[in-house]
Amino acid sequence: MPNEEKPEITDSEWEVMRVVWALGEVTSKEINQVLQDKKEWKPATTKTFIGRLVKKGMLQTEKSGNRFIYTAAVSEEESLKTLKAGLFHHICSRAVGKTIADLIQEATLSHADIALLEDALQTKKKDAVDEVACNCVPGQCTCRKDHGKNCKH
Ligand SMILES: [Zn+2]
Ligand SMILES: [Zn+2]
Known part of the structure; x- marks a missing residue:
């Protein structure tokens, strides 16, 4: 079975996606507030992972004043489906x-x-x-x- 055209998400990127799925519309500051407690990430670290997720088409971004608002472009359910399929794809x-x-x-x-x-x-x-x-x-x-x-x- 050939690999589906879904982006691979790293563990760190999952951490970001979980915040977005839980909170809906978020700024990078809000994402960082959650992950600096859990993972001790600096704002720059969070921004790097957000940037990668935007590139992968996992996050949508919208400008509101001088802030960027992020929302999930892919649902949690769909991503979990890909993750589960991926697990059995490797064995x-x-x-x-x-x-x-x-x-x-x-x-x-x-x-x-x-x-x-x-x-x-x-x-x-x-x-x-x-x-x-x-x-x-x-x-x-x-x-x-x-x-x-x-x-x-
Ligand atoms: Zn076999
Ligand atoms: Zn065999």
Whole structure:
């Protein structure tokens, strides 16, 4: 599957986007107020990341008097979707189940979260396959090492 035309966002840029998603319309000063507490960023650091996000098309900017107001050009929901797709894009389709199980093990979950996961698993049970096919290209496949199986690449 070729990579979608979505910009990659660094961890620092995520920090900025989270502020914009939470507050809506913000100035760089307001973004910095949040992130100087959390990350000890200087205003110049915040401005650098804002500039990169504008370039990537993640932030929109509008001039109001002598200030710039920033708003999100991409929703949080859409960005999370890209992030989740990206995670599984970097691993073999055969390793996805184990990776999800590991994520669950590491997460702090409420009873409601667990009920949600149980529902999701019940639904997935209906179209479970006997064996997930490897989607690696030759030279990236580790099936032989991981599962003792040769792939038909
Ligand atoms: Zn594979
Ligand atoms: Zn393989």
